[in-house]
Amino acid sequence: MPCSATCPACSSVFVCGVQTGACWCFTRPALPAAARTGQGCRCPACLDAIVSSPALSLPPIADAKRPALRAALRARLDAKTKPLGSLGMLEALAVDIGAIQDRNPPQMEKCAVALFAASHGAAHRVSAYPPDVTWQMVENFLAGGAAINVMARSLNVDLHIVNAGVDHEFGQRDGLIDAVVMHGTRDYTDPANAGAMTQEACEQALMRGLAFGQNLQVDALGFGEMGIGNTASASLLMHGLTGVPLAQCVGAGAGLDEAGVARKLALLDDALRVRPRPTSPLAWLATYGGLEIAMMAGAMLGAASRGTVLVIDGFIVSAALLVATRLEPNVRQYAVFAHRSAEQGHRLLLANLQAQALFDLGLRLGEGTGAALAMPLLRTACAVVRDMASFTDAGVDTATG
Numbered sequence: 001m002p003c004s005a006t007c008p009a010c011s012s013v014f015v016c017g018v019q020t021g022a023c024w025c026f027t028r029p030a031l032p033a034a035a036r037t038g039q040g041c042r043c044p045a046c047l048d049a050i051v052s053s054p055a056l057s058l059p060p061i062a063d064a065k066r067p068a069l070r071a072a073l074r075a076r077l078d079a080k081t082k083p084l085g086s087l088g089m090l091e092a093l094a095v096d097i098g099a100i101q102d103r104n105p106p107q108m109e110k111c112a113v114a115l116f117a118a119s120h121g122a123a124h125r126v127s128a129y130p131p132d133v134t135w136q137m138v139e140n141f142l143a144g145g146a147a148i149n150v151m152a153r154s155l156n157v158d159l160h161i162v163n164a165g166v167d168h169e170f171g172q173r174d175g176l177i178d179a180v181v182m183h184g185t186r187d188y189t190d191p192a193n194a195g196a197m198t199q200e201a202c203e204q205a206l207m208r209g210l211a212f213g214q215n216l217q218v219d220a221l222g223f224g225e226m227g228i229g230n231t232a233s234a235s236l237l238m239h240g241l242t243g244v245p246l247a248q249c250v251g252a253g254a255g256l257d258e259a260g261v262a263r264k265l266a267l268l269d270d271a272l273r274v275r276p277r278p279t280s281p282l283a284w285l286a287t288y289g290g291l292e293i294a295m296m297a298g299a300m301l302g303a304a305s306r307g308t309v310l311v312i313d314g315f316i317v318s319a320a321l322l323v324a325t326r327l328e329p330n331v332r333q334y335a336v337f338a339h340r341s342a343e344q345g346h347r348l349l350l351a352n353l354q355a356q357a358l359f360d361l362g363l364r365l366g367e368g369t370g371a372a373l374a375m376p377l378l379r380t381a382c383a384v385v386r387d388m389a390s391f392t393d394a395g396v397d398t399a400t401g
């Protein structure tokens with residue numbers, strides 16, 4: 001039985017977590033998810049029970065704060081033959097990776113990117129490109145000719161292509177992981193549709209992603225996506241889960257001009273008006289899609305539960321992480337952010353996730369290209385901790401005067 005959307009005792013606006021096992025504060029997203037108590041959740045403000053039993057069971061994700069390990073990693077870096085802090089963000093990155101892996105020194109041998117592809121029913125209305133580009137690009141990935149293929153090869157990164165729900169018959173194909181939940185979402189801009197997918201399809205996509213993430217043995221997993229129309233879904237999720245005004249969440253995507261962005265914004269605004277506002281993170285995801293975003297969110301939760309570093313790519317992947325954090329806040333600690341995308345909403349989305357990206361090359365492609373490009377930085381950060389000489393090792397004396 002679902003609970004009310006507000007805490008009955010203290011009236012804080014908490015959204016029902018009956019589907020997810022974690023209650024969620026709409027007006028104050030910085031609050032921790034409500035504590036779980038055998039039968040349900042408690043409002044973190046007043047501790048009164050507000051949820052009946054959860055339906056979706058997620059694996060536990062350990063708290064990766066690990067202050068003692070972080071201090072040891074920092075001390076190890078400070079003893080290296082360099083001015084204190086002179087490797088800047090690489091030092092923070094190394095400490096984060098060590099804390100995620102619970103290892104000193106951290107390890108970065110096997111790096112992979114998983115690219116999740118799916119079709120969007122709304123694609124023909126919200127993108128500068130036709131919906132068929134989604135399946136045609138999957139063929140390109142399988143043939144090895146896309147940007148992510150070239151980067152993965154040149155950077156020694158494994159690449160996994162996952163079909164989360166492309167509207168096309170590929171048949172049995174080498175190199176294509178079939179995780180199809182449905183052949184594309186429904187068009188949420190059509191008032192006749194309740195939303196992009198049912199709650200059941202959404203949970204199935206999430207759980208398939210979860211299993212994928214739990215089973216992959218890598219030190220770092222980068223996330224990529226392909227789905228014409230998916231910046232629109234990401235914008236709606238960003239708006240719904242953060243409260244940032246829609247206009248600041250919507251951008252050019254793969255290449256709309258100014259007038260195109262204005263049309264996209266008006267369409268998405270209408271799509272929000274024609275049906276009731278979703279009342280949980282999972283309902284936002286089901287209503288506005290897409291399948292690849294749901295599967296990525298699940299894969300993030302699965303990979304984090306086994307201590308894998310999550311390498312977040314651009315705008316769409318960040319939106320998937322946002323969803324994942326609303327299901328299990330600890331997942332945020334497992335994420336490192338590759339780059340700041342040129343997509344309009346990404347700067348604010350990163351700020352909302354309290355994230356600092358490693359670089360900004362003006363990329364706006366997706367596919368996991370930013371994540372792949374970050375892998376050498378992750379490898380190098382770990383190598384510095386492991387291999388650099390300390391002042392004592394090298395006999396360098398820093399005493400002055």
Ligand SMILES: Cc1cc2ncn([C@H]3O[C@H](COP(=O)(O)O)[C@@H](O)[C@H]3O)c2cc1C
Binds near residue numbers: 229252
């Ligand atoms: C040829 C081509 C290759 C791509 N690879 C990634 N995207 C990127 O663009 C799409 C999102 O933009 P929008 O929401 O505006 O459709 C996604 O597929 C994303 O991965 C591509 C887009 C195109 C056209």
Ligand SMILES: O=C(O)c1cccnc1
Binds near residue numbers: 316
């Ligand atoms: O930031 C991204 O991931 C992005 C931006 C535009 C188009 N495709 C992806």
